[in-house]
Amino acid sequence: MSKAAPKIGFVSLGCPKAASDSERILTQLRAEGYSISGSYDEADLVVVNTCGFIDSAVEESLDAIGEALAENGKVIVTGCLGAKGDVVRTTHPSVLAVTGPHALEEVMEAVHTHSPKPHDPYTDLVPPQGIRLTPQHYAYLKISEGCNHRCSFCIIPSLRGDLVSRPIGEVMQEAENLVNSGVRELLVISQDTSAYGVDVKYRTGFWGGRPVKTRMTELASALSDLDVWVRLHYVYPYPHVDEVIPLMADGKVLPYLDVPFQHASPRILKAMKRPASGENNLARISAWREICPDITLRSTFIVGFPGETESDFEQLLEFMQEAQLDRVGCFTYSAVDGASANALPDQVPEEVKQERLARFMELQAKISADKLQQKIGQTMQVLVDAVDEENAVGRSAADAPEIDGVVYLEGGAGLVPGDLVEVEIVDADEHDLWAGPAD
Numbered sequence: 001m002s003k004a005a006p007k008i009g010f011v012s013l014g015c016p017k018a019a020s021d022s023e024r025i026l027t028q029l030r031a032e033g034y035s036i037s038g039s040y041d042e043a044d045l046v047v048v049n050t051c052g053f054i055d056s057a058v059e060e061s062l063d064a065i066g067e068a069l070a071e072n073g074k075v076i077v078t079g080c081l082g083a084k085g086d087v088v089r090t091t092h093p094s095v096l097a098v099t100g101p102h103a104l105e106e107v108m109e110a111v112h113t114h115s116p117k118p119h120d121p122y123t124d125l126v127p128p129q130g131i132r133l134t135p136q137h138y139a140y141l142k143i144s145e146g147c148n149h150r151c152s153f154c155i156i157p158s159l160r161g162d163l164v165s166r167p168i169g170e171v172m173q174e175a176e177n178l179v180n181s182g183v184r185e186l187l188v189i190s191q192d193t194s195a196y197g198v199d200v201k202y203r204t205g206f207w208g209g210r211p212v213k214t215r216m217t218e219l220a221s222a223l224s225d226l227d228v229w230v231r232l233h234y235v236y237p238y239p240h241v242d243e244v245i246p247l248m249a250d251g252k253v254l255p256y257l258d259v260p261f262q263h264a265s266p267r268i269l270k271a272m273k274r275p276a277s278g279e280n281n282l283a284r285i286s287a288w289r290e291i292c293p294d295i296t297l298r299s300t301f302i303v304g305f306p307g308e309t310e311s312d313f314e315q316l317l318e319f320m321q322e323a324q325l326d327r328v329g330c331f332t333y334s335a336v337d338g339a340s341a342n343a344l345p346d347q348v349p350e351e352v353k354q355e356r357l358a359r360f361m362e363l364q365a366k367i368s369a370d371k372l373q374q375k376i377g378q379t380m381q382v383l384v385d386a387v388d389e390e391n392a393v394g395r396s397a398a399d400a401p402e403i404d405g406v407v408y409l410e411g412g413a414g415l416v417p418g419d420l421v422e423v424e425i426v427d428a429d430e431h432d433l434w435a436g437p438a439d
């Protein structure tokens with residue numbers, strides 16, 4: 001009888017936070033001696049890590065579970081949709097087990113039950129940086145799980161619980177392992193990066209024998225010692241965020257801040273129950289730009305939130321005009337099962353939402369195009385992501401992977417992913433840049 005290690009198939013859907021959960025499960029599977037199978041046929045069972053945030057993600061997740069059941073038959077479901085257990089079980093009663101997000105132990109228990117673990121775990125086969133789903137040269141660094149806020153359109157706290165910060169020593173060790181394995185860019189993620197450490201009262205931990213506080217500024221500063229690109233995501237505009245801007249001005253962390261403002265009308269922000277909604281964000285933005293003129297500001301917005309009047313929406317457009325943000329995503333409000341905003345009065349009709357989205361995007365496309373035009377003629381560093389026979393494509397400090405634009409590099413054939421090159425920008429559209437070698 002063959003003693004080959006059991007093979008586990010893995011399907012990973014959803015946001016970077018879900019990908020980070022997937023990496024942990026994959027790492028644990030390999031640590032225990034399981035093999036990871038690239039095909040349904042060869043797998044002994046399949047784990048599907050799902051997303052349940054909006055309706056289309058729910059559908060995609062249910063389809064993925066259905067496909068895995070049809071192709072393999074033995075399926076364990078985890079992730080955000082798993083937290084809505086009855087949805088999965090009602091649609092696919094034959095799944096073996098269902099867990100919520102961030103449930104490494106429960107997933108492993110289910111795997112052990114249905115495909116017992118090999119007798120001789122090859123723990124030494126697991127590299128210290130774990131198994132990652134992102135390309136070799138960039139990695140997501142998850143610093144906490146859960147969220148203490150209760151935004152009225154969001155169900156993440158009910159799926160993932162209150163904020164739990166990872167110990168700073170553990171986060172730094174993971175970051176160091178990643179850098180030692182060739183990572184050139186660390187993307188710091190969480191639900192609320194600016195709140196890092198609040199739950200442990202900013203406890204002092206240790207990294208490399210020195211004390212470091214569990215706090216965003218101290219984390220950013222420690223990460224800058226690793227000499228790679230450090231990018232901060234999901235930062236709310238609390239006053240203490242001002243402390244990281246000088247680190248950006250000094251070139252220690254990337255001059256890039258992902259701040260999900262969501263709206264600009266104080267009335268709507270209040271109805272959304274957004275964190276830091278009382279801050280004067282325009283004043284804050286102009287103070288940040290004074291300290292670090294090169295800063296790239298990314299944000300997301302929701303239009304058509306219940307109760308949003310034409311005048312609220314116009315306030316948002318005025319804010320956009322004034323703020324001149326570099327990168328912006330915008331969504332129409334859509335009800336999420338279980339969110340308290342569903343019960344708010346004055347829901348906005350769908351055609352009004354769509355009309356506001358179009359007006360918003362028209363304004364922002366122009367702002368974005370103008371800002372990118374201003375980059376023509378500048379020289380900048382680009383991190384190479386992919387190379388084909390003739391050209392390469394990479395990203396500047398202003399571009400986070402997958403959500404922002406890219407820089408197309410003409411004649412970049414000799415480059416390899418992970419190279420940092422100096423280029424001169426020669427062209428731009430409203431999203432991307434084109435560059436040639438710098439003189």
Ligand code: SF4
Pocket residue numbers: 147148149150151154155156157191192275
């Ligand atoms: S800050 Fe608000 S939107 Fe973000 S995870 Fe927390 S509750 Fe949800």
